[in-house]
Amino acid sequence: MHAYTASRISLSSHSAQPSLPDAFDPAPLQPVSFFPAGAEIYAQGEKAGAFYQVEFGAVRIYRLLADGRRQISAFHLAGETFGFEADTTHHFFAEAINATAVRVLRLTAGADISRQLLPLALKGLTRAQEHLLVLGRQNAIERVAAFLVDMAERQGGLRQVELPMSRMDIGDYLGLTIETVSRVFTRLKDKGVIRLLSLRSIEILKNDALHCMSE
Amino acid sequence: MHAYTASRISLSSHSAQPSLPDAFDPAPLQPVSFFPAGAEIYAQGEKAGAFYQVEFGAVRIYRLLADGRRQISAFHLAGETFGFEADTTHHFFAEAINATAVRVLRLTAGADISRQLLPLALKGLTRAQEHLLVLGRQNAIERVAAFLVDMAERQGGLRQVELPMSRMDIGDYLGLTIETVSRVFTRLKDKGVIRLLSLRSIEILKNDALHCMSE
DNA sequence: CGAATAGTTGACCGATGTCAATGAAGGTGG
């Protein structure tokens, strides 16, 4: 149980959009906003009216309990899209993990918006439901292994995987504490499954073993 | 860790759809299939090509780990819709909990399908993400309380709540064992928060307390 | 009425959380 002070740095590089034409343009001519590490992209309760595509950097989507407990429901890396909501209100917080640029895609009442958004929403739904299995039924090692496998896949399946987020972020994503995350990393390291190149960069030495552990 | 044998009863009341017109009709003129308790509606890996609306009864959506651990990602009650997927394959199992009827709505390439499906997908996404918070960061009492609050709301906010599913289903939905679910029910009963009318029917005596416990 | 299934309760154990100390890394200013 740890508390957070939502650092609303919220760099006003929002400046980039001075009331745009209200049409959705598939070409990348939409405004790009920059956010420094820790900056809030949107907050729970805010009016939603756009969705976002990560240009570079990484984003965490999360929710807080009254006492400060945090659950990160998703990380979004370069190229991924987030921010669409069931109604006109954001139900989650979105923060830049590192220096991040997001392309802001304004929603219009346009008919074909849904055709573009639906596959993204369904993808997100499947991901969230798969994450439920991890949180509901897997132990600490399985969770971390599943996380690493996922991160590796999303980075092209290379041996070396970059982890843009802190141990605390990983813990809050996996429903674990930082200490447990750290201990599992150490165990995986001792077993020769991974190697820590730096705090935020690992190398997968035994891919099969890792997949096996993630069930 | 408990194992399951997927009872593929799969009543062939599928019979109700003898190759229909390939257009989506919002009026309830679609075929209805009946499933007895425990029958499979679809399985993980099956070809997906329809979505389903519960006419009566209740449905569980779940996934299994290799060793039989099960995570129920959602329950669907009368009036609710389920079964849409990100691609053409089902990623989850769907089973009737009780005797259940579902209206089968065939997907077409139609343009406005997405406009109808998008809000449902987004609703499901929000629900799944909220459930992630429960599984990742709440303890047993909070989970059960949140579950009861949710069930109550979905049944019109009445004092009396019907639980169509077994304790094991509840456990597999909340990431708990049946024993823990049972113990929490007993604690809530002893505190005077709820009253057990029967095994599958509870009365909420202290609504505020229950909401408070669910955080 | 009896058997099978589902739920409850208790005793005990273990995985993970908590608290605390130590160690490593990165940023800032001298």
Add this chain to the structure above:
DNA sequence: CCACCTTCATTGACATCGGTCAACTATTCG
């Protein structure tokens, strides 16, 4: 460029919540 300080990560000792195993009870269905 280095030293310091702050933040982040690791490690250990211990506590605790929830899981496991087992016995008992209640309910349902034939």
